[in-house]
Amino acid sequence: MKVSQLFTKTTKNPPAHETARNAQLLIQAGFIHKEMAGVYAFLPLGLKVIEKIKTIVREEMNAVGGQELIMTNLQPREKWEVTTRWNDDVVDVWFKTKLKDETEIGLAWSHEEPIIEMMKPFISSYKDLPVNVYQFQTKLRNELRSKSGIMRGREFLMKDMYTAAIDAEQHDKLYNEIMDAYTRVFARLGLGDDTYVTFASGGSFTKFSHEFQTVCETGEDTIYLHKKKNIAINEEVLDDESLQKLGISRDELEEVKSSEVGNIFNFGTEKSEQMDFTFTNENGEKQFIHLGSYGIGISRVMGVIAEKFADEKGLIWPANIAPATVYLARLSEDSTVVKTTDKLYDDMRKRGIDVLYDDRDVRAGQKFADADLMGIPYRVVVSEKTCQSGQHELKGRTESESQMLDNDGILEYLAPIGS
Numbered sequence: 001m002k003v004s005q006l007f008t009k010t011t012k013n014p015p016a017h018e019t020a021r022n023a024q025l026l027i028q029a030g031f032i033h034k035e036m037a038g039v040y041a042f043l044p045l046g047l048k049v050i051e052k053i054k055t056i057v058r059e060e061m062n063a064v065g066g067q068e069l070i071m072t073n074l075q076p077r078e079k080w081e082v083t084t085r086w087n088d089d090v091v092d093v094w095f096k097t098k099l100k101d102e103t104e105i106g107l108a109w110s111h112e113e114p115i116i117e118m119m120k121p122f123i124s125s126y127k128d129l130p131v132n133v134y135q136f137q138t139k140l141r142n143e144l145r146s147k148s149g150i151m152r153g154r155e156f157l158m159k160d161m162y163t164a165a166i167d168a169e170q171h172d173k174l175y176n177e178i179m180d181a182y183t184r185v186f187a188r189l190g191l192g193d194d195t196y197v198t199f200a201s202g203g204s205f206t207k208f209s210h211e212f213q214t215v216c217e218t219g220e221d222t223i224y225l226h227k228k229k230n231i232a233i234n235e236e237v238l239d240d241e242s243l244q245k246l247g248i249s250r251d252e253l254e255e256v257k258s259s260e261v262g263n264i265f266n267f268g269t270e271k272s273e274q275m276d277f278t279f280t281n282e283n284g285e286k287q288f289i290h291l292g293s294y295g296i297g298i299s300r301v302m303g304v305i306a307e308k309f310a311d312e313k314g315l316i317w318p319a320n321i322a323p324a325t326v327y328l329a330r331l332s333e334d335s336t337v338v339k340t341t342d343k344l345y346d347d348m349r350k351r352g353i354d355v356l357y358d359d360r361d362v363r364a365g366q367k368f369a370d371a372d373l374m375g376i377p378y379r380v381v382v383s384e385k386t387c388q389s390g391q392h393e394l395k396g397r398t399e400s401e402s403q404m405l406d407n408d409g410i411l412e413y414l415a416p417i418g419s
């Protein structure tokens, strides 16, 4: 990718009328476009980050046997009436619309009921279970507040996985495997040290559900950490009963702001009873299926990473989700410099290095500022001086010292990074 061909441009100042730091930076760097409050488009550089996050999530979901599919955004009312969740008093984020013949339909705020209905025709015997499916889908929610940029969208991208199992034992095995997969996902995203499996409300047969909460100053949630025991509790379930159950006391806990980047639910058989979702066991008896649901907020994760890792110069992406691994800045229009940099660009691409080549005829300061604002992990500078010495400058986004390397040295250094 060449910067001269990129249709987006960075701006000198953050956008007015945008208060969330993540959206300010992402708009300024040309990663997202604000369509209206809580509704953001992903531009080429932003989409690259989204796709890299999805790749990590997809690899880990496939590793635990997940099968990917895509459900629909238009949903029939009947599927939600069975569980009372069509009712706006029960679910307060619905967007609803009508077909030409006045039939009411819903826009997907979640896919739980439809995905369970979808599974039904394929599952009749214990031999058909367990099933583990997932998707990456746009969710549409009429959220009351939308002041957190892409951390709370009215339209946002979620990965949602659903499991169906014959009994609690089979369910628990899947649940624990997926919990481990989530832990790997957040570690790979660079959030491992700051992401806690958190006891929260919402379990059907258990007192708690599990949320994955990332410590983040601008997060909308408050959690309480017991760092020694690695226990985290959402404030919504912080009461004497919970503390006793977990064997900890209130004064050992530290209060922090956090953002819910994922959650996992055990529905037990509650939902399958409501929706009459059964299978026949080995003795020919009908039984209710144990269901689980597992979300990750893909676009929220991008927002959290943008917020957490940024510095005064701009974004800072972990190498494996950066829109490019290296920003190749050419500081001269001199023909030797152009030729040398073009060759380095080609060599990088041949080696599979994800490179953004700044081939514009603009000031060096502008190029460096853009590389920093975009948060590209490495910067390579080619100038008349470096062409004379045959050694170009390589510097990490967060490092203050740079090093001088020849072509091969640069390729050797960068090739293993980022994938």
Ligand code: ATP
Binding pocket: 110, 141, 143, 150, 151, 152, 153, 154, 156, 157, 158, 260, 261, 262, 263, 295, 296, 297, 298, 299, 300
């Ligand atoms: P919250 O309490 O933040 O509203 P939720 O409990 O409604 O979240 P779920 O319906 O379980 O969330 O969705 C699964 C995941 O999707 C969440 O863990 C979160 O990461 C993400 N998510 C939920 N709502 C939004 C939103 N409005 N914008 C961006 N991501 C969201």
Ligand code: MG
Binding pocket: none
């Ligand atoms: Mg919500």
